[in-house]
Amino acid sequence: MKFIKKKLLEGGVLFFGTVLLVYLAISGLEAVGRFNSIIRAILLFSFIVTSGALFFLRIIKPLIQLFRSEASVSDEDAASEIGSYFPNLGDKLLNYIQLSSKTFANNSLARASLKQRANDMDSYSFSEAVSFSNEKRNLLRYILPLGLLIIILITLFPTGFIGSSQRIIHFNRAYIPQAPFVFELPVKLIAFRNEN
Numbered sequence: 735m736k737f738i739k740k741k742l743l744e745g746g747v748l749f750f751g752t753v754l755l756v757y758l759a760i761s762g763l764e765a766v767g768r769f770n771s772i773i774r775a776i777l778l779f780s781f782i783v784t785s786g787a788l789f790f791l792r793i794i795k796p797l798i799q800l801f802r803s804e805a806s807v808s809d810e811d812a813a814s815e816i817g818s819y820f821p822n823l824g825d826k827l828l829n830y831i832q833l834s835s836k837t838f839a840n841n842s843l844a845r846a847s848l849k850q851r852a853n854d855m856d857s858y859s860f861s862e863a864v865s866f867s868n869e870k871r872n873l874l875r876y877i878l879p880l881g882l883l884i885i886i887l888i889t890l891f892p893t894g895f896i897g898s899s900q901r902i903i904h905f906n907r908a909y910i911p912q913a914p915f916v917f918e919l920p921v922k923l924i925a926f927r928n929e930n
Contacts, residue, residue, distance in 0.1 A: 738800045745792025747877060753785050754880040757899075758887070764898035765891075774905035781902075 760777045763769075769777070813828040888895050901909050 738796055742793065742796040742800065745796055749785075749788045749792045751876040751880060752788055754877070754884060756781055756784055758880070758884060760902060761895045761898045764902050765894040768901075768909070768911055771905050771908070774902050778902050778905050 760781055764774065764777065767773075810828060884895075901907075
């Protein structure tokens with residue numbers, strides 16, 4: 735259960751970080767390129783598909799596992815996760831699980847090996863292997879700077895990013911770029927026929 739919650743938190747950090755990064759890239763491309771409606775549609779739908787796929791894989795799938803009645807992790811997955819936390823254990827735990835399968839249960843050599851490996855692993859506290867502190871650090875390390883970068887860019891260049899986002903969302907509208915100059919005409923214009 736704790737392993738699935740960790741995967742959910744990890745997936746949330748990855749999802750929000752990737753969505754913010756893709757938003758920055760797409761808005762920046764549109765702000766610089768001022769693309770036509772076909773390319774803006776491609777940018778919009780690629781953003782939606784990427785975000786949707788990440789949302790399903792990293793948030794919905796772990797949520798389904800969490801709320802399912804048989805929410806469990808395979809022994810091999812748990813062993814590899816614990817093995818990554820305890821490097822000196824290495825493959826010992828995975829080998830222990832594989833040896834304890836029914837095919838090796840009747841073998842006396844396998845039973846002796848299992849007993850020895852079990853004694854070697856008594857000194858470890860496996861509940862510490864699934865920790866949320868790394869994900870909290872990742873949240874502060876990745877999401878916060880990206881969020882601040884978006885806020886700074888929108889504050890400094892409001893028409894660039896907000897305008898490009900609006901152009902992407904309304905991809906089927908035609909947008910005419912503003913002219914880089916302004917004509918200033920006197921208040922009263924008088925023209926005579928056949929004169930310059």
